[in-house]
Amino acid sequence: MEPFRLTASQAQAKFKDGSLTVEQYAQSLLDRVAARDSTVNAWAYLNPELVLERARELDAIPPEKRSPLHGVAIGVKDVILTKDMPTQYNSPIYVDDAPKIDAASIQTLRANGALIFGKTTTTEFAATVVGPSHKGPKTTNAHNSKRTPGGSSSGSGAAVGDLQVPIGLGTQTVGSTIRPGSFNGIYAMKPTWNSISREGQKLYSLILDTLGLYARSVEDLKLLLDAFQLVDDEPEEPFTLKGAKLALLTLPTPEWPEPGPGTAAALKKGTELLRAHGAEVEEITLPDEFRSMYKYHLQVLSGDGRVAFLADYYGAKDKMHGSLIDHVENKDKHTRQDQLKAFDELAAMRPKIDAFASKYSAIVAPSVLDEAPVGLENTGSAAFCGPWTAMHTPVVNIPGFKGENGLPIGLSVVAGRYRDQYLLRVCTEIGKVFEGEGGWSR
Structure with a gap:
């Protein structure tokens, strides 16, 4: 080699x-x-x-x-x-x-x-x-x-x-x-x-x-x-798919877009493979209390962007991308109270998502809407990735599937916060299945 x-x-x-x-x-x-x-x-x-x-x-x-x-x-x-x-x-x-x-x-x-x-x-x-x-x-x-x-x-x-x-x-x-x-x-x-x-x-x-x-x-x-010395609190124990209880999150909340045909097929095949290897897979949707997660996520970004790019705005506004200028100038007119509400609502959701995740061995979810879009001016929608960023949970994209044009599509596997090493043990076993039987190879 x-x-x-x-x-x-x-x-x-x-x-x-x-x-x-x-x-x-x-x-x-x-x-x-x-x-x-x-x-x-x-x-x-x-x-x-x-x-x-x-x-x-x-x-x-x-x-x-x-x-x-x-x-x-x-x-x-x-x-x-x-x-x-x-x-x-x-x-x-x-x-x-x-x-x-x-x-x-x-x-x-x-x-x-x-x-x-x-x-x-x-x-x-x-x-x-x-x-x-x-x-x-x-x-x-x-x-x-x-x-x-x-x-x-x-x-x-x-x-x-x-x-x-x-x-x-x-x-x-x-x-x-x-x-x-x-x-x-x-x-x-x-x-x-x-x-x-x-x-x-x-x-x-x-x-x-x-x-x-x-x-x-x-x-x-x-x-x-x-x-980086990421260590879980719980002792390291082997993970096996047989008998594992997995949650399949096909759509986080009704506000998220529908998966494209490639991702929909990956979710379906991934579920079939997991069940064939002895896992119990329960199809779920996040409860209504998480419905506004993405809205609050974007509000936090808007407010944080006002701070992050202010110095460059003062020093070289003419060289900055318009979206960064919009952050500094608060184009969306978010108030400080809007910002506080977004901070507090997301913070309140995080222990709830940990409790929700603890009911399962892991959560399996879409990573992307579909295959990579044509062209370089659009890097693709981040909608399906956003929940785990907002909730501070660890998430791994596992490759193994392909879309209608033969390009790779992965699925995300998620655990509660500070269970990173545990998540990797789960992904080791799921990865063997998805890479070995999902239909796409490098």
């Missing part, structure tokens, strides 16, 4: 047995980027000489002193500070801007031996909306260059989906990690909110933004959770 095709865990096994060096691995990844970059365009910044220099430094570390993420190549969304690479936010305000500091997440990854590979593309400030004036990157879907990779974590999703790196960092404020995961046919995780430091990460919303994780296996996601 060519080294670039290896997952992070597979590459690490070869580093340990001496059959592959980090430099050889990095060169294979760089060769893959060189062959595909003109089509996928996943990188906002990539310096091959720097990558190889760092790889050689890692190879020079004696085996007994190597860290848990030794040699793992990671693409970093370009809203997260990196001391040896520019951080440009896909904004004309920050072209070639290069603060000499690592975000806390990057410091943690480097301390654990990771190879920070390059900066991946993003929509402007990871916050711009879709539409004719959308300021999006030129990144394309890993499986069809005429379709979007999703956003705002466009480059990270596409780079991992296209085998250019095994791991990617994204962020999620509504659906910016889960949606690209589904569109590019990879695992994507939004951990429990505030379980990983966001220091040194450009924040759109202080109470919603969460670091996102991309990989091609659950095993690789666990490498990251362990490095």
Whole structure:
């Protein structure tokens, strides 16, 4: 197998047995980027000489002193500070801007031996909306260059989906990690909110933004959770599908759009597969008390955006996307009382969603409306991702299904807050079924 095709865990096994060096691995990844970059365009910044220099430094570390993420190549969304690479936010305000500091997440990854590979593309400030004036990157879907990779974590999703790196960092404020995961046919995780430091990460919303994780296996996601020291309160116990009670959430509330044909088929097939493997699947809709969740979510974003983009508005309003200006100028005319109500209503829902989730082994739900839309100006609807962001729960997109055009579609699996490691054990078993029998393969 060519080294670039290896997952992070597979590459690490070869580093340990001496059959592959980090430099050889990095060169294979760089060769893959060189062959595909003109089509996928996943990188906002990539310096091959720097990558190889760092790889050689890692190879020079004696085996007994190597860290848990030794040699793992990671693409970093370009809203997260990196001391040896520019951080440009896909904004004309920050072209070639290069603060000499690592975000806390990057410091943690480097301390654990990771190879920070390059900066991946993003929509402007990871916050711009879709539409004719959308300021999006030129990144394309890993499986069809005429379709979007999703956003705002466009480059990270596409780079991992296209085998250019095994791991990617994204962020999620509504659906910016889960949606690209589904569109590019990879695992994507939004951990429990505030379980990983966001220091040194450009924040759109202080109470919603969460670091996102991309990989091609659950095993690789666990490498990251362990490095970030995400630990559940409950003891680690094996999970089996046989006898598990799963909730199937086909439509969160009546306010959400209907799934497209590809997602509807994935939900149907996913249910059949889970039942065939011995799980009990109960089709549900969220109770009425969650009906206004999305409305409050958007109100919080509107208010938080007024704060997040104010400094750039004062300094370079003429270089900002119109939707960001609308936030600062409060185009929707939300009052402070509106903002308080949105904060408080969402906060009140979170323990209720935990209690609801505790009735089941996990919740299975749609990740996206359908396959990735045609074109690059529309990164797709985030409606189905929003509930789990607003509720601060961990969620994983599991690939395995395909739509009418043969493109990947994933399903989301959700657990209550701070049950991230438990969720990965669930996803390990569900992932075997969906990837093995769902009908789509890379």
